[in-house]
Amino acid sequence: MQFEIERIIRTALAEDIGLGDVTTEVTVAGDTVARAELVAKEDFTLAGLDVAAEVFRILDPEVRVEQIFVDGQQVRKGEVIAWLKGKASVLLQGERVALNLLQRMSGIASLTAKYVAEVDGTNATIVDTRKTVPGLRALDKYSVRMGGGRNHRIGLFDGVLIKENHVAAAGGIGAAIERAKKKLSHTLKIEIETRDLNEVAEALQAGADIVMLDNMTLDEMRRGVELIAGKALVEASGGVNLERVRDIAETGVDIISVGALTHSVIAADISMLFNHK
Numbered sequence: 001m002q003f004e005i006e007r008i009i010r011t012a013l014a015e016d017i018g019l020g021d022v023t024t025e026v027t028v029a030g031d032t033v034a035r036a037e038l039v040a041k042e043d044f045t046l047a048g049l050d051v052a053a054e055v056f057r058i059l060d061p062e063v064r065v066e067q068i069f070v071d072g073q074q075v076r077k078g079e080v081i082a083w084l085k086g087k088a089s090v091l092l093q094g095e096r097v098a099l100n101l102l103q104r105m106s107g108i109a110s111l112t113a114k115y116v117a118e119v120d121g122t123n124a125t126i127v128d129t130r131k132t133v134p135g136l137r138a139l140d141k142y143s144v145r146m147g148g149g150r151n152h153r154i155g156l157f158d159g160v161l162i163k164e165n166h167v168a169a170a171g172g173i174g175a176a177i178e179r180a181k182k183k184l185s186h187t188l189k190i191e192i193e194t195r196d197l198n199e200v201a202e203a204l205q206a207g208a209d210i211v212m213l214d215n216m217t218l219d220e221m222r223r224g225v226e227l228i229a230g231k232a233l234v235e236a237s238g239g240v241n242l243e244r245v246r247d248i249a250e251t252g253v254d255i256i257s258v259g260a261l262t263h264s265v266i267a268a269d270i271s272m273l274f275n276h277k
Contacts, residue, residue: 004138009055011135012097024092034088034274038081038102041269045113047071047146048105049082051139052098060090072109072146081270088274095272104136105143106268112147112261115245124236124249124256127152131263140262152257160184161212162192173199177206191235200224204231213253214238221251 038052046069053065063086069075084091115126126149132140141151153159162176170176173192180190191210194200197220203211204227213224215238228234235255236248248256 001138001142005051005054006058008101008136008139009051009058009097012100013055013058013094016097017093021089021093024089028088028092030087030089032088033086034091036084036091036272036274038084039271039273040075040077040079040081041271042077044075044106044268045109045147046073046075046081046106047109047143048102048139051105052102053082055094055098055101056084056086056090059094060086062086063090075106084272091272091274099270099272100267101139103267103270104265105139105146106270107265108140108143108262109147110268111265112144112149114242115256115258115261116148118242118245119249119256122246122249124253125150126245126261127235127255127257128261129237129257129259129263130155131259133262144261147261149258149261160188160190162190164193164195164214167192173202174206177203177208181207193237194224196220197223197227200227204228208232210235210255212237212257218247218251221248221253225252 049067049069049071053067056063056065063084066083069081075081112126119126128141128144128149129152137154141154144151153161160180162180167173167176170179177190177192184190189209191212192203192208193212193214194203195214200211200213210233211228212235213221216224221236225234233255234253235257236251236253237257240248240256240258241260245256
Protein backbone atom coordinates (compact mmCIF):
# COMPACT_ATOMS: atom_id res chain seq x y z
CA MET A 1 0.00 0.00 0.00
CA GLN A 2 2.80 2.45 0.87
CA PHE A 3 4.46 1.84 -2.48
CA GLU A 4 1.17 2.52 -4.26
CA ILE A 5 0.61 5.73 -2.28
CA GLU A 6 4.06 7.04 -3.13
CA ARG A 7 3.63 6.16 -6.81
CA ILE A 8 0.29 7.98 -6.97
CA ILE A 9 1.61 11.06 -5.19
CA ARG A 10 4.79 11.35 -7.26
CA THR A 11 2.80 11.00 -10.47
CA ALA A 12 0.34 13.67 -9.34
CA LEU A 13 3.08 16.08 -8.25
CA ALA A 14 4.94 15.66 -11.54
CA GLU A 15 1.72 16.38 -13.42
CA ASP A 16 0.95 19.50 -11.39
CA ILE A 17 4.36 21.06 -10.81
CA GLY A 18 6.03 20.10 -14.06
CA LEU A 19 9.12 22.29 -14.50
CA GLY A 20 8.26 24.43 -11.50
CA ASP A 21 5.63 26.46 -9.65
CA VAL A 22 6.11 29.77 -11.46
CA THR A 23 3.58 31.68 -9.35
CA THR A 24 5.24 30.76 -6.06
CA GLU A 25 8.73 31.32 -7.46
CA VAL A 26 7.95 34.93 -8.40
CA THR A 27 5.90 35.88 -5.32
CA VAL A 28 7.27 34.06 -2.26
CA ALA A 29 10.78 34.27 -0.80
CA GLY A 30 12.40 30.85 -0.70
CA ASP A 31 13.15 30.97 3.05
CA THR A 32 9.62 31.97 4.12
CA VAL A 33 8.15 29.60 6.73
CA ALA A 34 4.39 29.27 7.02
CA ARG A 35 1.77 27.54 9.13
CA ALA A 36 -1.43 26.35 7.50
CA GLU A 37 -4.56 24.49 8.52
CA LEU A 38 -6.75 22.00 6.72
CA VAL A 39 -10.34 23.00 7.43
CA ALA A 40 -13.61 21.15 6.86
CA LYS A 41 -16.12 23.24 4.92
CA GLU A 42 -18.92 20.68 5.48
CA ASP A 43 -19.65 17.55 7.51
CA PHE A 44 -18.05 14.35 6.17
CA THR A 45 -16.30 11.07 6.97
CA LEU A 46 -12.54 11.53 6.82
CA ALA A 47 -10.28 9.42 4.61
CA GLY A 48 -6.86 10.19 3.16
CA LEU A 49 -5.31 12.42 5.82
CA ASP A 50 -2.14 10.31 5.95
CA VAL A 51 -1.98 10.48 2.16
CA ALA A 52 -2.32 14.27 2.17
CA ALA A 53 0.43 14.53 4.79
CA GLU A 54 2.68 12.31 2.69
CA VAL A 55 2.36 14.74 -0.23
CA PHE A 56 4.13 17.44 1.77
CA ARG A 57 6.68 15.05 3.26
CA ILE A 58 7.68 13.84 -0.21
CA LEU A 59 8.24 17.45 -1.25
CA ASP A 60 10.17 18.22 1.93
CA PRO A 61 10.74 15.79 4.85
CA GLU A 62 11.11 18.80 7.16
CA VAL A 63 7.42 19.72 6.87
CA ARG A 64 5.66 19.11 10.19
CA VAL A 65 2.11 17.74 10.13
CA GLU A 66 -0.08 17.67 13.24
CA GLN A 67 -3.10 15.47 12.58
CA ILE A 68 -6.08 16.31 14.79
CA PHE A 69 -8.40 13.66 13.35
CA VAL A 70 -7.77 10.16 12.01
CA ASP A 71 -9.26 8.41 9.00
CA GLY A 72 -12.71 6.97 9.59
CA GLN A 73 -13.78 9.71 11.99
CA GLN A 74 -16.68 12.08 11.42
CA VAL A 75 -15.62 15.69 10.87
CA ARG A 76 -17.93 18.66 11.30
CA LYS A 77 -18.04 21.87 9.30
CA GLY A 78 -15.53 24.41 10.58
CA GLU A 79 -13.28 21.92 12.36
CA VAL A 80 -9.53 21.95 11.74
CA ILE A 81 -8.42 18.54 10.49
CA ALA A 82 -4.66 19.10 10.66
CA TRP A 83 -1.95 21.73 11.02
CA LEU A 84 1.01 22.05 8.67
CA LYS A 85 4.28 23.93 9.22
CA GLY A 86 7.12 24.26 6.73
CA LYS A 87 8.49 26.29 3.87
CA ALA A 88 5.68 28.31 2.33
CA SER A 89 6.81 27.31 -1.14
CA VAL A 90 6.48 23.62 -0.28
CA LEU A 91 3.03 24.04 1.24
CA LEU A 92 1.87 25.95 -1.83
CA GLN A 93 3.29 23.38 -4.26
CA GLY A 94 1.66 20.49 -2.47
CA GLU A 95 -1.69 22.13 -1.71
CA ARG A 96 -3.67 21.10 -4.79
CA VAL A 97 -2.44 17.52 -4.97
CA ALA A 98 -2.98 16.98 -1.25
CA LEU A 99 -6.49 18.44 -1.37
CA ASN A 100 -7.45 16.59 -4.56
CA LEU A 101 -6.61 13.25 -2.97
CA LEU A 102 -8.01 14.10 0.47
CA GLN A 103 -11.27 15.48 -0.90
CA ARG A 104 -11.86 12.53 -3.23
CA MET A 105 -11.04 9.95 -0.58
CA SER A 106 -13.25 11.64 2.02
CA GLY A 107 -16.05 11.88 -0.54
CA ILE A 108 -15.88 8.12 -1.11
CA ALA A 109 -15.79 7.39 2.62
CA SER A 110 -18.72 9.72 3.26
CA LEU A 111 -20.93 8.18 0.59
CA THR A 112 -20.02 4.69 1.75
CA ALA A 113 -20.96 5.59 5.32
CA LYS A 114 -24.40 6.71 4.11
CA TYR A 115 -24.99 3.38 2.37
CA VAL A 116 -23.78 1.45 5.41
CA ALA A 117 -26.15 3.42 7.65
CA GLU A 118 -29.09 2.72 5.33
CA VAL A 119 -28.68 -1.07 5.64
CA ASP A 120 -27.97 -1.09 9.38
CA GLY A 121 -29.79 -3.93 11.12
CA THR A 122 -30.03 -6.12 8.01
CA ASN A 123 -27.82 -9.01 6.92
CA ALA A 124 -26.41 -7.07 3.97
CA THR A 125 -22.82 -5.86 3.58
CA ILE A 126 -22.00 -2.89 1.35
CA VAL A 127 -19.08 -3.52 -1.03
CA ASP A 128 -17.41 -1.60 -3.83
CA THR A 129 -16.61 -2.58 -7.43
CA ARG A 130 -13.75 -2.21 -9.92
CA LYS A 131 -15.33 1.01 -11.24
CA THR A 132 -12.48 3.15 -9.98
CA VAL A 133 -10.32 5.86 -11.54
CA PRO A 134 -7.38 4.14 -13.27
CA GLY A 135 -4.30 4.45 -11.09
CA LEU A 136 -6.23 5.35 -7.93
CA ARG A 137 -7.77 1.98 -7.06
CA ALA A 138 -5.70 1.42 -3.92
CA LEU A 139 -6.87 4.76 -2.50
CA ASP A 140 -10.48 4.29 -3.63
CA LYS A 141 -10.70 0.85 -2.03
CA TYR A 142 -9.09 2.09 1.19
CA SER A 143 -11.59 4.95 1.36
CA VAL A 144 -14.51 2.52 1.12
CA ARG A 145 -13.16 0.68 4.15
CA MET A 146 -12.86 3.96 6.06
CA GLY A 147 -16.55 4.55 5.38
CA GLY A 148 -17.46 1.19 6.91
CA GLY A 149 -17.85 -0.73 3.66
CA ARG A 150 -15.89 -3.72 2.45
CA ASN A 151 -13.92 -4.39 -0.69
CA HIS A 152 -15.02 -6.66 -3.51
CA ARG A 153 -12.12 -8.12 -5.51
CA ILE A 154 -9.24 -5.71 -6.00
CA GLY A 155 -8.67 -6.64 -9.65
CA LEU A 156 -8.98 -9.47 -12.12
CA PHE A 157 -6.23 -11.36 -10.31
CA ASP A 158 -7.73 -12.03 -6.89
CA GLY A 159 -11.22 -13.35 -7.49
CA VAL A 160 -13.35 -15.27 -9.98
CA LEU A 161 -16.42 -13.40 -11.19
CA ILE A 162 -17.98 -14.98 -14.26
CA LYS A 163 -19.97 -12.30 -16.05
CA GLU A 164 -22.35 -12.29 -19.00
CA ASN A 165 -19.59 -12.09 -21.61
CA HIS A 166 -17.60 -14.88 -19.97
CA VAL A 167 -20.72 -17.06 -20.10
CA ALA A 168 -21.26 -16.25 -23.76
CA ALA A 169 -17.62 -17.02 -24.62
CA ALA A 170 -17.60 -20.24 -22.57
CA GLY A 171 -20.83 -21.61 -24.02
CA GLY A 172 -23.16 -21.24 -21.04
CA ILE A 173 -23.28 -20.96 -17.26
CA GLY A 174 -22.79 -24.66 -16.62
CA ALA A 175 -19.85 -24.88 -19.01
CA ALA A 176 -18.17 -21.78 -17.53
CA ILE A 177 -18.44 -23.01 -13.94
CA GLU A 178 -17.38 -26.55 -14.84
CA ARG A 179 -14.26 -25.27 -16.60
CA ALA A 180 -13.46 -22.95 -13.70
CA LYS A 181 -13.77 -25.76 -11.14
CA LYS A 182 -11.31 -27.90 -13.09
CA LYS A 183 -8.66 -25.18 -13.22
CA LEU A 184 -9.04 -23.28 -9.96
CA SER A 185 -7.24 -23.76 -6.68
CA HIS A 186 -9.49 -24.90 -3.84
CA THR A 187 -8.76 -21.58 -2.10
CA LEU A 188 -10.73 -19.51 -4.63
CA LYS A 189 -14.52 -19.23 -4.72
CA ILE A 190 -16.55 -18.95 -7.89
CA GLU A 191 -19.02 -16.10 -8.30
CA ILE A 192 -21.32 -15.85 -11.30
CA GLU A 193 -23.58 -13.12 -12.59
CA THR A 194 -27.19 -14.09 -13.27
CA ARG A 195 -29.90 -12.08 -15.00
CA ASP A 196 -33.04 -14.07 -14.16
CA LEU A 197 -34.25 -16.89 -11.91
CA ASN A 198 -33.62 -19.54 -14.55
CA GLU A 199 -29.97 -18.56 -14.58
CA VAL A 200 -29.93 -18.60 -10.77
CA ALA A 201 -31.15 -22.21 -10.81
CA GLU A 202 -28.55 -23.11 -13.42
CA ALA A 203 -25.77 -21.49 -11.37
CA LEU A 204 -26.82 -23.41 -8.27
CA GLN A 205 -26.96 -26.67 -10.17
CA ALA A 206 -23.44 -26.05 -11.44
CA GLY A 207 -22.12 -25.38 -7.92
CA ALA A 208 -21.47 -21.63 -7.78
CA ASP A 209 -20.25 -20.34 -4.42
CA ILE A 210 -21.66 -16.83 -4.88
CA VAL A 211 -24.60 -15.87 -7.07
CA MET A 212 -24.93 -12.30 -8.25
CA LEU A 213 -28.47 -11.11 -8.93
CA ASP A 214 -27.85 -8.51 -11.60
CA ASN A 215 -30.37 -5.72 -12.23
CA MET A 216 -33.27 -7.74 -10.86
CA THR A 217 -36.48 -6.37 -9.39
CA LEU A 218 -37.04 -6.53 -5.64
CA ASP A 219 -39.50 -9.40 -6.13
CA GLU A 220 -36.99 -11.31 -8.25
CA MET A 221 -34.34 -10.77 -5.57
CA ARG A 222 -36.62 -12.17 -2.86
CA ARG A 223 -37.43 -15.19 -4.97
CA GLY A 224 -33.75 -15.60 -5.82
CA VAL A 225 -32.82 -15.59 -2.12
CA GLU A 226 -35.52 -18.19 -1.44
CA LEU A 227 -34.33 -20.35 -4.32
CA ILE A 228 -30.70 -20.21 -3.23
CA ALA A 229 -31.75 -20.94 0.37
CA GLY A 230 -28.29 -20.62 1.88
CA LYS A 231 -26.56 -22.89 -0.65
CA ALA A 232 -24.48 -19.91 -1.83
CA LEU A 233 -23.86 -16.32 -0.88
CA VAL A 234 -26.15 -13.87 -2.65
CA GLU A 235 -24.96 -10.56 -4.09
CA ALA A 236 -27.27 -7.86 -5.45
CA SER A 237 -25.85 -5.57 -8.12
CA GLY A 238 -27.11 -2.99 -10.59
CA GLY A 239 -29.48 -0.10 -10.08
CA VAL A 240 -28.42 0.41 -6.46
CA ASN A 241 -28.89 3.88 -4.99
CA LEU A 242 -29.47 5.37 -1.54
CA GLU A 243 -33.23 5.50 -2.01
CA ARG A 244 -33.41 1.82 -2.91
CA VAL A 245 -30.62 0.16 -0.97
CA ARG A 246 -32.66 -0.50 2.21
CA ASP A 247 -35.35 -2.29 0.21
CA ILE A 248 -32.66 -4.36 -1.53
CA ALA A 249 -31.10 -5.28 1.82
CA GLU A 250 -34.47 -6.40 3.18
CA THR A 251 -34.83 -9.00 0.40
CA GLY A 252 -32.29 -11.06 2.34
CA VAL A 253 -29.23 -10.71 0.12
CA ASP A 254 -25.82 -11.03 1.77
CA ILE A 255 -23.87 -8.50 -0.29
CA ILE A 256 -24.80 -5.31 -2.14
CA SER A 257 -22.20 -4.01 -4.59
CA VAL A 258 -22.38 -0.29 -5.33
CA GLY A 259 -20.43 1.11 -8.27
CA ALA A 260 -21.43 4.66 -7.35
CA LEU A 261 -19.17 4.58 -4.28
CA THR A 262 -16.16 5.15 -6.52
CA HIS A 263 -17.41 6.08 -9.99
CA SER A 264 -19.70 8.95 -8.99
CA VAL A 265 -17.76 10.64 -6.21
CA ILE A 266 -18.67 14.08 -4.90
CA ALA A 267 -15.52 15.42 -3.27
CA ALA A 268 -15.71 16.59 0.32
CA ASP A 269 -15.26 20.33 0.71
CA ILE A 270 -11.90 20.98 2.40
CA SER A 271 -9.66 24.05 2.31
CA MET A 272 -6.03 24.73 3.18
CA LEU A 273 -5.62 28.18 4.71
CA PHE A 274 -2.42 29.92 5.80
CA ASN A 275 -2.50 31.20 9.38
CA HIS A 276 -1.54 34.87 9.30
CA LYS A 277 -1.47 35.36 13.08
